[in-house]
Amino acid sequence: MLSVWVVSRSCPDSMHVLMNYCSHCGASVTHKIPLGDNLPRHVCDQCERIHYHNPKIVAGCIPEWEDQILLCRRAIEPRLGLWTFPAGFMELGESTEQAAVRETLEEAHADVRITGLYAVLSLPNIGQVYLVFRGRMKTPVFQAGPESLDVRLFSLSDIPWETMAFPVVSEALRRYVADAKAGEFRLHLDSLPDKPAF
């Protein structure tokens, strides 16, 4: 079977999904624009199935306890050893809020009640959309989960800006701190130029 890996100009290189074979019938695929479509897709050379690849949702939570927030130091790559709020890919079968609660439980062993959506940050260069929620910790109990080296409550004046894991995390927290100072949290809707290197 022929391995086909064609780069199109319709979206950035970094996002091209590597697909050589049809996941349904195992035949080779060709990256081409199907009839009636306007974007190239991976199309099976045998069963003609069209394979669509779409952005993924990263559900995150800023866990709050009194006037502090809970951050995790990553125990896994990428960005091992750096800080983030709990966040991860949403799974099939859950809601966005459930995903944020689950990630907080898995990474920080903290139980939160989601109080609202704080930010929708698109990262078009890497095919991700961050949905960042605010969550009120039910108790001040927390502990590093298997993907965290350390979990700590930080005052907003003590956030470890120099050792944050991802630009999108820094950006969300920067806005959060500004809103907290201003005394009003509003919904943030924006697009960030994160590169895959981060």
Add this chain to the structure above:
Amino acid sequence: MLSVWVVSRSCPDSMHVLMNYCSHCGASVTHKIPLGDNLPRHVCDQCERIHYHNPKIVAGCIPEWEDQILLCRRAIEPRLGLWTFPAGFMELGESTEQAAVRETLEEAHADVRITGLYAVLSLPNIGQVYLVFRGRMKTPVFQAGPESLDVRLFSLSDIPWETMAFPVVSEALRRYVADAKAGEFRLHLDSLPDKPAF
């Protein structure tokens, strides 16, 4: 090569992604829980690549012109002949707002300026998240795109409730009309039990 199609209990049947072969090397895959994970994934029997499947974002827009909104009558299955606001799967390389603007242009040939996020509605039973925006039409110009039979401006008292395409569309519009009557649009964050039959 063996075709493997195992149903797990971790998420509803309707969402199981059919994957028989590794899209990278073409070998068979097994649906099992990888080491260090807690959910079953499709894992390649040869190259051991893990294939993740995640919810998809449907970006929608409620296009507004004065006190009317623009709806499209679907020219394609599913729900051919029924009404919806412009909405469709977000593509790689765009932001959520760009996806909503693009869908409005494609389905209704209408040019909108996004004014805010109106609703985030998770459909965990079918692995979709609707991000519904409000959009102000720049001009009262519109026309049926290739996926629409008809496009019309509706007063909020004339919405064709009996012939709406999807429950999630009815639900978003129901909330929209209630908010319009109350004189205040707030962000709606919820989870709906849409079934794949719709």
